[in-house]
Amino acid sequence: MLKVTLVKSTIGAIPKHRKTVQALGLNKLHSSAEHQDNPAVRGMIKQVSHLVKVEEI
Numbered sequence: 001m002l003k004v005t006l007v008k009s010t011i012g013a014i015p016k017h018r019k020t021v022q023a024l025g026l027n028k029l030h031s032s033a034e035h036q037d038n039p040a041v042r043g044m045i046k047q048v049s050h051l052v053k054v055e056e057i
Contacts (some may be wrong), residue, residue, distance in 0.1 A: 004033050
């Protein structure tokens, strides 16, 4: 399992990255979501790695 936390605002981000963050279940700053560790989720995290913090749980 991966815990993904939004640590930087999406205000200046490109629209594709905003939608990726939303698809990860993150709305406000410092909100967190847990996801299964699979290639699809890893790809989404890699795309917005500059906006999120990832922890393995």
